[in-house]
Amino acid sequence: MHIVICAKQVIDPDGVNSYALWGQLEVDESGRAFSTELPLIINAYDDQAIEAALRLRDDGHDVTITALSAGGEDVNQLLRHCKAMGCDEIVRVDDPDGPPDAFRTARLLAAAIRDLGDVDLVLCGRQSSDYDQGTTPAALAEMLGYAYVTVAFDVRVEGERLRIKRATPLGEEQVLASMPTVVTISNELGIPRYPTGRGMIAARRHPATVKTLEELGVEDGDGAELLELYIHEVAGECEFIEGDDPAAQAAALLGKLEAEGVL
Amino acid sequence: MSGIIAIISQPPAEGLTGGDLEALGGAAALAAQTGEPVLAAVIGHSVSDAVAEAGERGAERVYVADAEHLAAFSGDAVVDAAESAVAASEVSTVVIGRGTNTLEFAPRLGARLGGGCVMGVTEVRPDADGGFAVVASVYGGSARAVYRLAATPRVIGLSPGLAPAPDRDAGRSAEVVAVDAPASAEERVVVDQPAEATGPRLEEANVVVSGGRGLQRGDNFALIRELAANLGGMPGASRAIVDEGWAPSEEQVGLTGKIVSPDLYVAAGISGASQHMMGCSTSRVLVGINTDRDAPIFRYARYGINGDALEVLPELIRLTRERAGG
Ligand SMILES: Cc1cc2nc3c(=O)[nH]c(=O)nc-3n(C[C@H](O)[C@H](O)[C@H](O)COP(=O)(O)OP(=O)(O)OC[C@H]3O[C@@H](n4cnc5c(N)ncnc54)[C@H](O)[C@@H]3O)c2cc1C
Ligand SMILES: Nc1ncnc2c1ncn2[C@@H]1O[C@H](COP(=O)(O)O)[C@@H](O)[C@H]1O
Numbered sequence: 001m002h003i004v005i006c007a008k009q010v011i012d013p014d015g016v017n018s019y020a021l022w023g024q025l026e027v028d029e030s031g032r033a034f035s036t037e038l039p040l041i042i043n044a045y046d047d048q049a050i051e052a053a054l055r056l057r058d059d060g061h062d063v064t065i066t067a068l069s070a071g072g073e074d075v076n077q078l079l080r081h082c083k084a085m086g087c088d089e090i091v092r093v094d095d096p097d098g099p100p101d102a103f104r105t106a107r108l109l110a111a112a113i114r115d116l117g118d119v120d121l122v123l124c125g126r127q128s129s130d131y132d133q134g135t136t137p138a139a140l141a142e143m144l145g146y147a148y149v150t151v152a153f154d155v156r157v158e159g160e161r162l163r164i165k166r167a168t169p170l171g172e173e174q175v176l177a178s179m180p181t182v183v184t185i186s187n188e189l190g191i192p193r194y195p196t197g198r199g200m201i202a203a204r205r206h207p208a209t210v211k212t213l214e215e216l217g218v219e220d221g222d223g224a225e226l227l228e229l230y231i232h233e234v235a236g237e238c239e240f241i242e243g244d245d246p247a248a249q250a251a252a253l254l255g256k257l258e259a260e261g262v263l
Numbered sequence: 264m265s266g267i268i269a270i271i272s273q274p275p276a277e278g279l280t281g282g283d284l285e286a287l288g289g290a291a292a293l294a295a296q297t298g299e300p301v302l303a304a305v306i307g308h309s310v311s312d313a314v315a316e317a318g319e320r321g322a323e324r325v326y327v328a329d330a331e332h333l334a335a336f337s338g339d340a341v342v343d344a345a346e347s348a349v350a351a352s353e354v355s356t357v358v359i360g361r362g363t364n365t366l367e368f369a370p371r372l373g374a375r376l377g378g379g380c381v382m383g384v385t386e387v388r389p390d391a392d393g394g395f396a397v398v399a400s401v402y403g404g405s406a407r408a409v410y411r412l413a414a415t416p417r418v419i420g421l422s423p424g425l426a427p428a429p430d431r432d433a434g435r436s437a438e439v440v441a442v443d444a445p446a447s448a449e450e451r452v453v454v455d456q457p458a459e460a461t462g463p464r465l466e467e468a469n470v471v472v473s474g475g476r477g478l479q480r481g482d483n484f485a486l487i488r489e490l491a492a493n494l495g496g497m498p499g500a501s502r503a504i505v506d507e508g509w510a511p512s513e514e515q516v517g518l519t520g521k522i523v524s525p526d527l528y529v530a531a532g533i534s535g536a537s538q539h540m541m542g543c544s545t546s547r548v549l550v551g552i553n554t555d556r557d558a559p560i561f562r563y564a565r566y567g568i569n570g571d572a573l574e575v576l577p578e579l580i581r582l583t584r585e586r587a588g589g
Contacts (some may be wrong), residue, residue: 011402013403016402017402017403017536017538020402021559025405025406102379103373103379129402129403130401130402132382132399132401132518133381133383133399134366134370135373135379135381135382138370138374138380139371139373139374142374143374147339147452148338148339149452150366150367151366163455169521170513171458171459171460171513172458173457173458174455175452177451177452178452181451181452187519188505222377223412224380225411225413226410228408228409229406229408229409230406230409231406232406232407234563236561236563238551238561238564238567241566246574246575247581249575249578250568250575250582251582253550253566253579254579254583256566260565262470262526262548263494263527
């Protein structure tokens, strides 16, 4: 079984949260990126997608795992992490200055997956923590003509199909999906394992296979064009409830809420 | 190509709610800007009430895909049916409200139709050339992005609260157009064990009391449940404690959880990260309880208690129990 996991590099969301909190998040002169120097990491859901693939291997299935990322040379570091985690092959679609358009990205990833050939399962993160869209995997499934299942937290092989547990807004749902399938992974899967020392050594010796857009024959097409980023103000007007002790504070709060008419 | 179509899939028998009404409202708001007609597509089985309601709420024409295989949600079937409705109506823009299955089909439809899709749209802005741009949050709400979807037909996934539901006018009715939606030969994704929708919905609660990692231990989430019950509300959770296993994921509030907008939202031991606030910042009155006076929750809160949630919650429970006469 050949599994492809799609991994995206993002600015560390906790760092962005703190910068935003302290008013230090700034948009650069292009208007389409942050000027902030924050660490780049693997999108956390994509790390969990690798974990999902590794668990299928732990279950005793004969799996080949290829990690795939579209981006510039800076994503080599992310792909090394994927290798160190236990992925067999790492592939980068060379796209150093690609705009953040999920539909364009999906075309690149689809072309790379077709180029790999016999893929049974594509695992993606449920959404990226920078643009929060969750549209790339859906577009990928459409372009490849694969089945599509979102927000999975448990993926197992059952005969010719996959049994997938989904974290839906209503609670857990189980579906059976035929392959090939694109499945997106949600955080309910749990914490991904750490790379092993051996994995890290293997990763150092294993360069990524690089594919250019020309080699893959990626076609142009329309998508979502990012015009600008901006930072909006959060209007704070908090009234702190003072009081001698928690009992007094609680009583004062309930008084305020009654006066507001919400109790 | 002209027209803005609101997609309503598997409408509940009791009448349109939540995301379906938001889609009709969003379509009306867009139509007001572009001058295009408001249309609707209703996808499901035995949906005549929903079709009538869409007409009463302003759709000029309603495209109906009514078939047995559309009774329950299936991504493949809904994308196929929506594609047929869009082909028949020749619209420029498809609008979809936030619902249980939106993520499962809206972006696929955008890819299928070729014009792409933006999810979580909070605002629509007119363009100089008579078109429009859309705004959606990025980094969980720390910033916003403006996008243009130049090609048509395009898909817009709405964030709750973009536009109010259009009023219902019993005197109005829509022209109804049936759309062919044959079942495909192969069912690629089959629901084996459905999620059971039980009890009241967090999204509709008037009061939500939520807890975060500041509760220190999983057992203490019982305090959240008890206070919520005393106030006639429902419990909510930050993702941090869902990940810890202190609360089930259906109770998560935020960007990747539920979006709620109650009269009263109490956040106890929750830092107020933007991703959490995406799910509750439009609440009428927001209360933060946090030991850290600089916690971001106090930027959003109307009232704050700078203190230990494990001391304040028991007092609130005691006082609200007395109020309820218990
Ligand atoms: C892509 C993405 C999606 C996300 N989606 C969501 C989402 O949908 N919902 C969500 O909630 N989060 C989401 N997050 C996570 C979010 O960024 C935060 O990490 C999370 O909300 C933090 O949860 P918390 O406030 O409970 O925990 P913490 O950040 O650990 O904060 C705990 C707070 O409790 C306070 N505290 C400690 N002790 C006490 C005490 N005794 N009494 C009172 N206060 C105390 C502390 O001062 C602190 O402010 C998402 C993150 C990403 C990257
Ligand atoms: N540049 C990329 N390279 C590889 N995978 C990507 C890339 N962009 C998005 N993805 C995948 O698509 C998922 C959702 O991304 P998004 O649509 O941006 O929210 C991510 O979690 C990845 O699995």
